[in-house]
Amino acid sequence: MHDEDRPHQPSYFEKAYRPAAETGVRRVVFNVIFHHETRQERNFDLVLIVAILASVSVVILDSVPAIKAQWHGVLYVAEWFFTLLFTAEYAARLWAVRKPLRYATSFFGIIDLLAILPSFLSLLFPASASLTVIRALRLLRIFRILKLAEYSSEAGVLIEALMRSRRKIFVFIATLMTIVVIFGALMYVIEGPENGFASIPTGMYWAVVTVATVGFGDIAPATAFGRFVTSVLIIIGYSIIAVPTGIYTAELARTMQPKRQHARCTQCGLIDHEGDAWFCRKCGHTLPCE
Numbered sequence: 360m361h362d363e364d365r366p367h368q369p370s371y372f373e374k375a376y377r378p379a380a381e382t383g384v385r386r387v388v389f390n391v392i393f394h395h396e397t398r399q400e401r402n403f404d405l406v407l408i409v410a411i412l413a414s415v416s417v418v419i420l421d422s423v424p425a426i427k428a429q430w431h432g433v434l435y436v437a438e439w440f441f442t443l444l445f446t447a448e449y450a451a452r453l454w455a456v457r458k459p460l461r462y463a464t465s466f467f468g469i470i471d472l473l474a475i476l477p478s479f480l481s482l483l484f485p486a487s488a489s490l491t492v493i494r495a496l497r498l499l500r501i502f503r504i505l506k507l508a509e510y511s512s513e514a515g516v517l518i519e520a521l522m523r524s525r526r527k528i529f530v531f532i533a534t535l536m537t538i539v540v541i542f543g544a545l546m547y548v549i550e551g552p553e554n555g556f557a558s559i560p561t562g563m564y565w566a567v568v569t570v571a572t573v574g575f576g577d578i579a580p581a582t583a584f585g586r587f588v589t590s591v592l593i594i595i596g597y598s599i600i601a602v603p604t605g606i607y608t609a610e611l612a613r614t615m616q617p618k619r620q621h622a623r624c625t626q627c628g629l630i631d632h633e634g635d636a637w638f639c640r641k642c643g644h645t646l647p648c649e
């Protein structure tokens with residue numbers, strides 16, 4: 360069966376935004392932009408992905424001094440070509456939907472706007488041109504194109520585990536910040552401005568770098584007692600660095616465990632059974648309905 364012969368299934372975007380017209384050019388534009396069932400619709404999505412990758416590559420290459428010195432003019436024209444192309448596409452999306460404001464304030468609508476905004480802002484603030492690499496976020500559409508949205512439940516499991524562990528992680532962060540403040544103030548007293556610890560915030564920055572075992576080396580203790588305190592903080596850092604990972608892993612394991620039911624077996628009295636069990640896992644007797 361050809362793609363064109365398959366019965367049409369309303370997409371998420373069609374359910375959420377609705378086409379501005381049931382027939383005519385606006386309906387055709389809506390189908391091409393928001394659907395991905397037919398070959399024409401998939402080709403549009405693939406061309407869009409190639410354009411996004413090319414535009415991001417242009418921005419990255421233009422940041423390399425050797426390439427910019429020789430090809431800046433070409434890259435500048437290419438960047439504005441992609442900007443105008445994405446602007447026209449964004450305008451077409453707003454034109455094709457029934458409620459443009461609803462799409463403009465949606466997740467993908469905001470990303471589409473951010474993809475073109477830095478280029479126009481660069482006319483006033485040249486440094487903002489590099490922010491156009493945010494267009495890479497538009498590649499999230501590949502999940503819809505490759506029909507990977509059905510796996511969003513797996514992402515839901517990760518988010519659920521994170522939400523369930525949020526209080527424990529908050530307590531951990533609060534404890535860590537307390538340690539950072541104490542050690543930062545302590546090093547400010549021990550080392551002082553003459554050794555680079557000009558203020559308590561500077562000492563806190565050093566404490567964060569030390570407890571995270573990053574060790575930039577831009578600020579280092581010079582006194583023997585300061586080095587002893589540093590050693591203690593490094594040991595503390597190694598001791599607690601795995602704590603949030605353990606908290607999250609434990610909650611993730613609990614989330615992924617099969618649901619249990621607490622129906623008591625009338626034969627042997629066992630309570631704990633799997634959520635979809637009809638018979639007792641110990642004696643095989645039929646479980647009572649909850």
